[in-house]
Amino acid sequence: MKQKSIYVGSENPAKIIAVESVFTESTVYPQDVPSLVSAQPLSDEETLEGAINRAKACAAREDGVLGIGLEGGVMEFHNQVFICNWGALVDETGELYIAAGARFPLPEVFKQPLREGQELGDLMDQYTNKQNARKKEGAVGIFTDGQVTRDQMFSHVLHILKGQYQLSKKARS
Numbered sequence: 744m745k746q747k748s749i750y751v752g753s754e755n756p757a758k759i760i761a762v763e764s765v766f767t768e769s770t771v772y773p774q775d776v777p778s779l780v781s782a783q784p785l786s787d788e789e790t791l792e793g794a795i796n797r798a799k800a801c802a803a804r805e806d807g808v809l810g811i812g813l814e815g816g817v818m819e820f821h822n823q824v825f826i827c828n829w830g831a832l833v834d835e836t837g838e839l840y841i842a843a844g845a846r847f848p849l850p851e852v853f854k855q856p857l858r859e860g861q862e863l864g865d866l867m868d869q870y871t872n873k874q875n876a877r878k879k880e881g882a883v884g885i886f887t888d889g890q891v892t893r894d895q896m897f898s899h900v901l902h903i904l905k906g907q908y909q910l911s912k913k914a915r916s
């Protein structure tokens with residue numbers, strides 16, 4: 744039987760598939776909500792903030808639902824640009840859970856365009872000569888030779904969020 748309704752703050756299929764694959768007992772509703780951060784987050788802080796804003800906006804749409812936000816971004820570390828990923832879940836009591844996903848270095852040629860404000864999604868499409876990698880395997884799929892796709896990467900984040908939520912629910916009951 745289907746249980747909780749889950750509102751996910753995105754219409755990106757890679758993110759929706761990831762949520763459906765982890766919250767199999769729930770009905771998942773994609774929501775068009777603002778991240779309230781830049782289209783290309785440029786730090787862990789900004790990427791996490793985008794995920795939290797999406798989750799909060801989703802949870803606020805209806806009483807009793809779970810709100811989830813997933814956000815991809817980039818950050819600089821050891822003079823390299825890394826892709827970073829964050830997820831946030833707001834439960835029916837308003838409690839917030841957060842989790843980070845995979846992080847790996849992007850090619851050196853991406854550094855300057857990203858610093859100048861270009862979006863990773865566009866750079867990936869130019870680099871691969873394909874369209875909409877962000878909605879499919881993602882940068883992680885391309886740079887791991889298909890070992891880990893974007894939905895698989897986000898599903899790891901979602902398992903961590905789900906586990907934290909379950910534990911908290913058990914503690915409350």
Ligand SMILES: O=P(O)(O)OP(=O)(O)OP(=O)(O)OC[C@H]1O[C@@H](n2cnc3c(O)ncnc32)[C@H](O)[C@@H]1O
Nearest residue numbers: 753755782783814815862863864867877881882883
């Ligand atoms: O529709 P939404 O949910 O906004 O999904 P998105 O993929 O466009 O947006 P994100 O906020 O997750 O990512 C911010 C930017 O980084 C890009 N990006 C992030 N992770 C990526 C990946 O794995 N592959 C390709 N582009 C990625 C993405 O295309 C955006 O330009």
